[in-house]
Amino acid sequence: MKYPKSASRSKLLLCLLVGATLAAFLGSLIVNPQLQRFRRRCRDLQQLQSRLARMRADLLIKDRIDAFYRRHADMLAGTGPDQQEISRFTSTLNELYLPLDVKIRSVKILPVVQEPFYRKLSLKMEIVAPAPRILRFIAALAALPEPVKVEQCSIHADETPDSLQAAFLITKILAPPAGKNQVSP
16 A cells, blocks of 8 residues: 555656756746846846936037037137138248247137228237247248238246247238128229
């Protein structure tokens, strides 16, 4: 009689073993891929959330840049001929002060002024150099063949001995661009 109890017990253990094997097999075929897909989607979601946070930061920067551009649109609006002329003007000034060994403290390009018959390019420039070099720079400005004028000039003593600090407002007069503001006969 002991044998029948042992046989039913063996059958029960065999069923449990087959059930566990079948559960592990189904788990590896169905549950594991679903679990991996879930983990991959969670990882993708985290990446997308960090990307979204970076894009939001970029939008804030873009908004600040747009606001800056709107505030300074009149200064930044000059394109085409004006920008080319400003570039030529600053290159000309660069060719004047480089051989003189003059230190440039600052250069500020002012907005182009449109008058009925001409345009005015202006810039403020601060330089530091010994007095003879500053005088040579002013003489070189006066000798330019272009209509250049030093509208303001102030010279101060600098912290270093033998040097002066000079600030200039230099203006160049140009004809209006072709087709603009010209008087008809």
